[in-house]
Amino acid sequence: MFTGIIETVGTLTGLTPQGADMSITVDSGSLDLSDVKLGDSIATNGVCLTVVELLGNGYRADVSLETIKRSGFAHYKIGDKVNLEKALTLNTRLGGHLVSGHVDGVAEIVKISKLGRATEYWLQAPNELARYIAEKGSITIDGISLTINEIDGAKFKLTIVPHTGLETTIESYVVGRKVNLEVDVIARYLERIMLGDKAAESRLPEQGITMDFLASNGFLK
Incomplete structure (x- = not known):
């Protein structure tokens, strides 16, 4: 989880295709990586990525096909600037809001x-x-x-x-x-809760909660 309070701006220094996926390298600028270890998460332009290699001036991470489809990574190029934030800890100030790093x-x-x-x-x-x-x-x-x-x-x-x-x-x-x-x-969890027993159905309408759904389930009078 993250807070959405950016710690620093980094630079994309590498974009390497890996089949349908890709591997990226990031120059993390002034971000303190002294407490970061392999497997830790860093939000990179809002995308929660796992550090797979620590470099002298940054890190390397893998980007899945799902992330490429959902985010702007398909259009990024070397030299682009990216917002960086390390995962929050229990003693981190929650100055923004709870952010998952799962881009919609x-x-x-x-x-x-x-x-x-x-x-x-x-x-x-x-x-x-x-x-x-x-x-x-x-x-x-x-x-x-x-x-x-x-x-x-x-x-x-x-x-x-x-x-x-x-x-x-x-x-x-x-x-x-x-x-x-x-x-x-x-908001996403609230929508899911409001579906009630219908959440267990294998095929739900793509539009999720609708006015007809609310009326038929007693939410509207």
Whole structure:
């Protein structure tokens, strides 16, 4: 688990195909790796990756085909900057929110504007994830814990203060940029719980909870 509070920005130094999968190497910059051992997890642009080799200035990790399909790794190139966070411990401050590092999909930045010293970003999420996005709720973008300030269908707005821009990759974002998106894990569990006994059925509707489902199960009057 992670908090979504980025510790430093690293650089992708290697992308090596391994059949359908790939292996990556990361220059971890100022990230303290003295307490990291093989098998530990590091969130790399919001993707929970297992360290399989410690290098003098970073680490190597394997990226599965599932991760490539779900995240932006299919489009990354050597030299790209990535947000880094080590897994949380029991004495870590939870300054963001509980982040699993399991990316749900890719969102696209569709508008950027200034608001005083802050910057506003509008993002388009995949339609199937819109139901997990709530105003003033939490969301993870490229590993960064952020608050949703406004929603419009599958679009949502983030307001980024200067400090966050300086400490992460956000300042480099432009319209059209694709970013990793992880919805709040509580929303996913809540949806599953509300399915009740239907959760055991082998084929559930892809849209999950619907208004018809809520009405037929007594949630609406």
